Amino acid sequence: MRNADAALEERLGHKFSNRDLLDRALTHSSAIPELRGASGDAPGDSVPRSDNERLEFLGDAVLELLASEYLLAAFPDWSEGQLSKSRARIVNASSLESAARRLHLGEHLRLGRGEEKTGGREKQTLLADAFEAVVAAVYMDSGLSAARELLQRILFEQALEGRGERIAESDRKSALQEFLQGRGQAPAEYRLAGESGPDHQKTFQIEVWINGECLARGEGSTKKEAEQRAARSALEQLERTGVKG
Known part of the structure; x- marks a missing residue:
């Protein structure tokens, strides 16, 4: 397992000073009974192993903090x-x-036999929880800067690819709705103005x-x-000129 x-x-870009943290981050609760049983046969391995749930709890907090920090820096004009x-x-x-799949975390999880048989290595919940636990392990091993570097490379940059357009655009309709509601206006209406191109490669034109x-x-x-995109353009105009109440 050490080679793995x-x-x-190497994929994390972090070499652990305390490898036990990584072991714990990858250990699902289903594996604990079997690992404890096996530890009795291993000389010098007298301390029972623990699962990754406590690390997952910490990793969730680290993620919230660093995601907030990243968004504040990347989008200074956002509400x-x-x-x-x-x-x-x-x-x-x-x-x-x-993010867990980019790191191939499923290959490294320590699972009980029952969880293994039911496809635990491919379950979204187990993978997401293990990623949070690994973030906490990196944080505990080397501090906030190491966790920040990992998240920027493995999670944040993918989520904000295209200079943040994917996330920015995903918020545009709701942002426009909030803008109008805050000024007592009716919701925006979206109308299909046209479409072009073959069925497998259509382009749609929408008016707001x-x-x-x-x-x-x-x-x-x-x-x-x-x-x-129509909502983004409309919101930019309204933010420049305002709307009449």
């Missing part, structure tokens, strides 16, 4: 609502699972209407993408 852990350390929603997207189970006026248009490979 060394390969994981608290935009920051909160984007942070939630960065640290949700799906995002953490993707506010107070009976077509304020902006957006294009995208899906209707949802086009709506988000």
Whole structure:
């Protein structure tokens, strides 16, 4: 297992001073009874192993802190609502699972036989929890800067690829809705203005209407993408000029 852990350390970009932290981060609770039984046969291994649940708890807090820090630096003009929603997207189970898969954490998990038989190495919850535990292990081993470097390389940069456009656009419709509601305006209306291209490669044109006026248009490979881009354009105009109450 040590050779396998060394390969994981290389992917993490972090060499542990305390390898026991990494062992614990990769150990699911289902493995504990078997590991404790095996420890009786290993000279010098008298301390029972513990699972990764406590590290997962700490890793969740480290993730929240560093994701907040990263978003504040990357998007200085965003509101608290935009920051909160984007942070939630960065640290949700799906995002953490993707990060765990980039690290091939499933290959390194220590699972009980029952969990192994039911495909535990591919379960989203186990992978997301293990990633949080590994973040905590890095933090405990070398501090906040080491955890920050790991998350920026493995999680944040992927979540914010394209200079943050993916997250920024994912918030545009809700941000526009909040902007209008805060000024007593009716919700925006999105209308399909046209589409072009073959069925397998269509481009959609969406108009966003506010107070009976077509304020902006957006294009995208899906209707949802086009709506988000139209909302972004509309919001930029409204933020520059304001809306009449």
